Amino acid sequence: MVLESVRDSMVLGWKQPKVTGGTEITGYYVNYREVVGGVPGKWMEANIKAISERAYRIQNLKENMVYQFQVAAANLAGVGTPSLPSQPFKCEEWTIAVPGPPHDVTCTEVRKDSLVLLWKEPVYTGRSPIAGYYVDMKETEAKEEHWRSVNEKPLQKKFLKIGGLKEGVSYVFRVRATNQAGVGKPSNVTDPVIAETRPGTKEMVVDVDDNGVISLNFESDQVSPNSKFVWSKDYEPIEDDSRLNIDTKGGKSKATFKDLGEDDLGIYSCIVTDSDGVSSSHTIDEEEMKRLLALSHERKFPTVPLASELAVEILEKGEVRFWLQAEKLSGNAKANFVFNDKEIFNGE
Missing domain, CATH: 2.60.40.10 (Immunoglobulins)
Structure with missing residues (x-):
């Protein structure tokens, strides 16, 4: 459909093809032709290089001339069959006060x-x-x-x-x-x-690992060699990587927050290209952020269950020994000793 028209150009918009030939679409080619007295003329190329967007301005048109358009999609296999010709549109300045179509x-x-x-x-x-x-x-x-x-x-x-x-x-x-x-x-x-949940559909999963690192995880078994995991925030592509690290391997993709904060609030979505609509999302609002940060702190600084309370033992020569026993410690556990708000070390 025509999205905008002025005296010498028109903006054309179109849908993505239902059938892509098994590989991801790399771009589109637009053709146009004049229609004089109801008789269509010869097709002409509007663009020499493929365009990635599904909207394009055709320049250098004639005012009040009637035109038809067609679009062809391209992928690694080549250029596909063009669409059927559009209905005729007159190239003229739009003066209507209301907006054009989304x-x-x-x-x-x-x-x-x-x-x-x-x-x-x-x-x-x-x-x-x-x-x-x-x-x-x-x-x-x-x-x-x-x-x-x-x-x-x-x-x-x-x-x-x-x-x-x-x-x-x-x-x-x-x-x-x-x-x-x-x-x-x-x-x-x-x-x-x-409206259906297709077999094999998986949802995005939020995770906090043992080191307190917060991440969003999405996986699919419907990926092809040309598939890509495309992450978005509030359904706009994520171009600023200062807040997130994205790592994709095979059919799994992970978006890891560097320092989760208010700037990260929003809806995070992931779409798998060259698939049958594989996609999912997760919303991080203030309540979810607080929950994740609390869980992250708990994982970073876990409460260690004790098998015994802190005990004091008086030894010879005025020495005193403090000791306690934990139920379970990991191999990465480290003990710090604090006396009168000052950390003390061996030999002090």
Whole structure:
């Protein structure tokens, strides 16, 4: 669909192909052609190098000319078959006050009763800034009048976890943006998605090891040689590695916090590319952070159970011996002795 139009260019948006040929998509090629009097002309290339985003501005178009577009996906095996030609669009300056449609609406973390919907903001924002978003849904086979809004108030974020789904039922979704002038046109409708937890689905696990190190762990047995584990915070790619270390080996990936704090609050998600939608997430809010930090401190500085209380034994020549017995100590255990708030060492 067209996401924005001005006098000499248009922004085109599209969905990811359902079939990828077994390997990860590396980019897209866009073609366009003029349509004069209802008769289409010759296809022309809009981009020579493949683009990774699912939106692209086609430049140097003719004002008031009608155009059609098609998109072809590419992977390591080559360039695939182009999509069917789009409907004709007239290249003209948009002057509407409301926003254009959001784009790249996708479903992730699909389970038997919930899923997470993601989208990108409109390219054309209208005459005032975007104020929020409305998410609509309906059962796939339901008629158009059965669309209903999931949220009453506009969302400020570009993601939403939708619960209350019926297991085994197929749904479709769309998103509308709003600004001071009103609500804009809806996005493209998503591909139908069935509410189901697929066999072998694994959830993200939070772990605190014996050294008090806090990490998020995700694994999958559905990875291919080209699969990648992509981590996000609040569903935006993690580009700043100053807070996390990410380590991936085979079908397992671990995100380790360097120093968990308030800057780390958010929803952490992981998607396995070139898979059948393998994904999961874990939310770290203030309560969860406090729990993890308390557990980390407990693991770093564990309370050692004692077999006996501190005992005092008076020896010859005025010497005094203090001793106690622990039930169990690891090989890494170390004992420190403190007298009158001062640590003492052997021989003192």
